[in-house]
Amino acid sequence: MSQEIRKTTCHGCTRRCGVLLTVENGKPVSVKGDPSQPLSRGFMCARGRALALELSQDPHRLTTPLKRAGKRGEGKWQPISWEQAFTEIAEKLRSIIGESGPEAVGVSLDSMISTGLSFSGNRFARLLGTPNVFTMGGQTCYGNSGQIEMLTYGHDTACDRANSRCTVIWGCNPAWSKPEFFRYIKESKARGGKVIAVDPCETETVKLADLWLQNRPGSSGALMLSWINVIISEDLFDREFVTNWCNAPNLVRRDTGKLLRERDVIEDGGAETFLVWDETRGRAVAYDADAMRYREDGVRAALRGSFPVMLADGRKIECVTVWERLIERVAPYPPETVERISWVPAEKIREAARMYATTRPGNFFPGFAMDVIGFSANQCGRARSVLNAITGNLDVRGGQLFLDGPSTEVRNDPGPMLSPETYARTLGADRFRMWSWEASMKMFKFQKRIGAKIPSPFYGAHSAVVWRSILGEGPYRMRALINVANNPMLSAGHTEIVEKALKALDLLVVQDIYMTPTAELADYVTPAATDDTECARLYTGGYCSGWLETQSFLSGEQAVTPPGEAKTDFCFFRGLGMALGQDWPWENDEAFYGWQLEPLGYSSFKEFHDEVQWSIRPPKYERYKERGFGTPSRKVEIYSMILEDFGYDPLPNYCEPPYSPFRTPELYREYPFIMGAMRPRHFYQSGYRSLPSLKARQALPQVRLHPDAARKLNVKEGDWVRLSSPSTTRTIEMTVHLDSGLDPRVVYPDYGWWYPDLPASENHGVWKSNINVLTDDDPEHCCPMIGGTFLNANLLRLEKV
Ligand code: SF4
Incomplete structure (x- = not known):
């Protein structure tokens, strides 16, 4: 029998x-990492190997389109053809749109989106006319941080990890979640680099660190403000960068608390032109952001102080610099105070702030834990962005680099934008305003000055608002949901409301590789081909953490035949779109990737894959010196004009999570543990629970618990415990895993646990051990700017079963 080696990419x-996958008769027989891939350099982890060898052979895979034959969730299905599925779904969509308009249809996509899924999902929605596209991950994982960087810098960033001397890993355990990235951190350490870890749990990553800050989950914002406090009070900041490239010298009015604008002092002055206090002239002078210079020569901008300014109407007011306001803001957060809030000893806070500020260049690698702590999630991103800037670690070799994508030439536009009125009707856009098209367009106006070609992609519907809209809580009712590669019964907070909402839909369509707890509630379920080995793929830019990935093109070829009639997500959207009369000129994924690559001179995807496969755009440093930043002031906005305009706090702040020992001490007495977030080592999100080699590594859901806490609860390793939270009357159960690296007041339950082999009547055990049964998606508890949900840092009670 002939064997072939396929060059592909792990998803x-x-x-x-x-990945180099050896295939025999269309089936995988062995796998190894591809040493020629410049980023992974031959590395593969256990999960990657399991996906390559087992996923296409898993008997749990869906193989044919299914139509519901019983009641919702009853588990009765009738196999149908793709043609019947597309025809019937299209007919129902037409009827719903005819009655309620296109925004009554939602499109929900996986957060680890491949290029084909992202493009096709967004194209389908745009051609349909609905603005209600959402992912579970958008506001809870990276999108959150990315949007905050966009409004602070005009760009999102990633670590130049290969050249850093100090890596801060905050609320993240790449040793488990991104093992290949962890290898780079080890290499940096071997070169003499420093590592600072901020984590409630002594993870494998923490064990590598020079300094470990074991903080209380939910307190990161206070800790970051304390770092800023130390860095400013000990004069460790980069004065030149802060004075010339941050809006630190800009004046803020004491009477309104708003930035002083040129129109305040001159009748026909600019509404987005800002003033500084010129120490030479002893008066306020405007900075022309278009020309990137002061309106007058020889200006010496004051960094600190309070100054009298005459307004155009003749009134005299007091103004202070942004820097002065920042100092006032961080003054209540000296390490001694934050020790009480964060549980980190004051001396360690000082030591970490000093190490980060003085070991340059430095990287800051944030985990998603901070994006899901409710109220102050986005303010953590703001404080982190300010830390990167005031230490001079932006846009420099070894620091945080600005993302341009691997090429500005590649085609990526999914189709004509909708009207501003339609975007304004996005569910959640009026509440979480920094996740709106309006906010992205406002930023785009300034980003264009530094060459941006498309607006920030961080906008869309908010899942918590979507569920409530389906349940009739307004502003209008979503009636149909097309859910692709997404499992909100596990991945969204507050499972109870998700189930109620999904059951209340007039039409739920799920395209997935498995019959998940979400798929069980659908009207139609269609079988997906995986992105791992079963289709061609082109990644045009990667994700967050590593700069190199985000600047790279990576291609992978189809290596094995998808099971049964499984189709790629791109072909799903294309087929359904065409049944609705939409224009989809590409026959399949490969044709689409070929179209994307055409402007770069490739005649087809195959040509790129055979001749190139990996291509990385080389780094460019210190571009800000020529073009400034893509913000209203053309500088790093420590004080954000955009946040001010949208009615949010323009300076980083901190507030306690919705439930916490300090905000709700009475609840803390009842629920005495604080929850950290951790996904099981060998799984990704809620996926792959049925793969034999991964099940062999971990068969049961675990809650990590300190041995002292276990003793008090009278439980030992492997015992089952019942978990409850103040957010619901439901409970779940997990097994105890003792971990002496935890604070005894903190527990870490596994995320995303379900039981594929349990029957549909129990919806595959979705209520048994799924931590999101206990979490909280109340919009009142979400971060008001972007809507980061309160999934982490909630209070928990544990009892022996
Ligand atoms: S799961 Fe991630 S780290 Fe593991 S092989 Fe795949 S891409 Fe690499």
Whole structure:
């Protein structure tokens, strides 16, 4: 029998490791990492190997389109053809749109989106006319941080990890979640680099660190403000960068608390032109952001102080610099105070702030834990963005680099934008305003000055608002949901409301590789081909953490035949779109990737894959010196004009999570543990629970618990415990895993646990051990700017079963 080696790319996490898969008669027989892939350099983890060898052979895979034959969730299905599925779904969509308009249809996509899924999902929605596209991950994982960087810098960033001397890993355990990235951290350490870890749990990553800050989940914002406090009070900041490239010298009015604008002092002055206090002239002077210079020569901008300014109407007011306001903001957060809030000793806070500020260049690698702590999630991103800037670690070799994508030439536009009125009707856009098309367009106006060609992609519907809209809580009712590669019964907070909402839909269509707890509630379920080995793929830019990935093109070829009639997500959207009369000129994924690559001179995807496969755009440093930043002031906005305009706090702040020992002490007495977030080592999100080699590594859901806490609860390793939270009357159960690296007041339950082999009547055990049964998606508890949900840092009670 003939064997062939296929060069492909793992989709098991965001690292995209290169894979050499040996295939015999269309089936995988062995796998190894591809040493020629410049990012992964031959690395593959256990999950990647399991996906390559087992996923296409898994008997749990869906193989044919299914139509519901019983009641919702009853588990009765009738196999149908793709043609019947597309025809019937299209007919129902037409009827719903005819009655309620296109925004009554939602499109929900996986957060670890491949290029084909992202493009096709967004194209389908745009051609349909609905603005209600959402992912579970958008506001809870990276999109959140990315949007905050966009409004602070005019760009999102990633670590130049290969050249850093100090890596801060905050709320993240790449040793488990991004093992290939962890290897780079080890290499940096071997070169003499420093590592600072901020984590409630002594993870494998923490064990590598020079300094470990074991903080209380939910307190990161206070800790970051304390770092800023130390860095400013000990004069460790980069004065030149802060004075010339941050809006630190800009004046803020004491009477309104708003930035002083040129129109305040001159009748026909600019509404988005800002003033500084010129120490030479002893008066306020405007900075022309278009020309990137002061309106007058020889200006010496004051960094600190309070100054009298005459307004155009003749009134005299007091103004202070942004820097002065920042100092006032961080003054209540000296390490001694934050020790009480964060549980980190004051001396360690000082030591970490000093190490980060003085070991340059430095990287800051944030985990998603901070994006899901409710109220102050986005303010953590703001404080982190300010830390990167005031230490001079932006846009420099070894620091945080600005993302341009691997090429500005590649085609990526999914189709004509909708009207501003339609975008304004996006569910959640009026509440979480920094996740709106309006906010992205406002930023785009300034980003264009530094060459941006498309607006920030961080906008869309908010899942918590979507569920409530389906349940009739307004502003209008979503009636149909097309859910692709997404499992909100596990991945969204507050499972109870998700189930109620999904059951209340007039039409739920799920395209997935498995019959998930979400798929069980659908009207139609269609079988997906995986992105791992069963289709061609082109990644045009990767994800967050590593700069190199985000600047790279990576291709992978189809290596095995998808099971049964499984179709790629691109072909799903294309087929359904065409049944609705939409224009989809590409026959399949490969044709689409070929179209994307055409402007770069490739005649087809195959040509790129055979001749190139990996291509990385080389780094460019210190571009800000020529073009400034893509913000209203053309500088790093420590004080954000955009946040001010949208009615949010323009400076980083901190507030306690919705439930916490300090905000709700009475609840803390009842629920005495604080929850950290951790996904099981060998799985990704809620996926792959049925793969034999991964099940062999971990068969049961675990809650990590300190041995002292276990003793008090009278439980030992492997015992089952019942978990409850103040957010619901439901409970779940997990097994105890003792971990002496945890604070005894903190527990870490596994995320995303379900039981594929349990029957549909129990919806595959979705209520048994799924931590999101206990979490909270109340919009009142979400971060008001972007809507980061309160999934982490909730209070928990544990009892022996
Ligand atoms: S799961 Fe992630 S780290 Fe593991 S092989 Fe795949 S891409 Fe690489």
